[in-house]
Amino acid sequence: MATVVACVNAFGSFIPPVLIYKRVNLNPHLLTGAIPGTIGIPRLTGWIDTDIYFKVVEHFIKSVRASKDNPTLLIVDGHSSHKSLKAVNLCREHGIVVITLPPHCTNRLQPLDLTVFGPFKSYLNSEMDIWMTNHPGERITEYDMGPLIGNVFMRAATPNNICSGFRTSGIGQVHNGMKTSGPYNPNVFSDDDHAAADAVNAGLMEVLGDEYE
Numbered sequence: 001m002a003t004v005v006a007c008v009n010a011f012g013s014f015i016p017p018v019l020i021y022k023r024v025n026l027n028p029h030l031l032t033g034a035i036p037g038t039i040g041i042p043r044l045t046g047w048i049d050t051d052i053y054f055k056v057v058e059h060f061i062k063s064v065r066a067s068k069d070n071p072t073l074l075i076v077d078g079h080s081s082h083k084s085l086k087a088v089n090l091c092r093e094h095g096i097v098v099i100t101l102p103p104h105c106t107n108r109l110q111p112l113d114l115t116v117f118g119p120f121k122s123y124l125n126s127e128m129d130i131w132m133t134n135h136p137g138e139r140i141t142e143y144d145m146g147p148l149i150g151n152v153f154m155r156a157a158t159p160n161n162i163c164s165g166f167r168t169s170g171i172g173q174v175h176n177g178m179k180t181s182g183p184y185n186p187n188v189f190s191d192d193d194h195a196a197a198d199a200v201n202a203g204l205m206e207v208l209g210d211e212y213e
Helices: 050-064 085-093 111-115 117-134 142-156 159-169 191-212
Strands: 002-005 018-021 039-042 072-076 096-100
Touching: 002 142, 018 050, 018 142, 039 050, 050 072, 050 085, 050 096, 085 096, 111 117, 111 159, 117 142
Parallel strands: 018 039, 072 096
Antiparallel strands: 002 018
């Protein structure tokens, strides 16, 4: 019924989320009960694309007050919607440095995936079960998602959960406002994670022979 676009930082806070609704026009009542500052965007596909990503960046700029005098780092995954020249130029104009995570690594490097979205989905399923129990014979509509998502997101995106995600990913650890560890955690990937690549490299070296010895 709605796609949630979230953004958090290593200090444990978040900006109001963006909700993408699978519809042509946005009814303001869809955001009744949502987290204050949440914006809604209609899109028939219900998914993020380059146009929506541009609006998300605008929302990000407004929320964090990004500027060349107040530069900001934005870390995103490699989704095709993020490869928008229009959005890249907008980021440059406002002092935003964009870093893209390596492909197929978000389960290890994306703080939201690591410690926020899991509890969020679990809490949301529980809240939807409670809603249906309290409203027999009715079904949840997109007009119910604003308050449901708002309440659940506040429970999942706690400072502790968010900071834990950044520590686990190795992107950075903050304690009492001070960065206490480097940007790279060598323990994020184990030797087993590199086994497939090592096997390919070994086979490649056999083919190349003495040329690279």
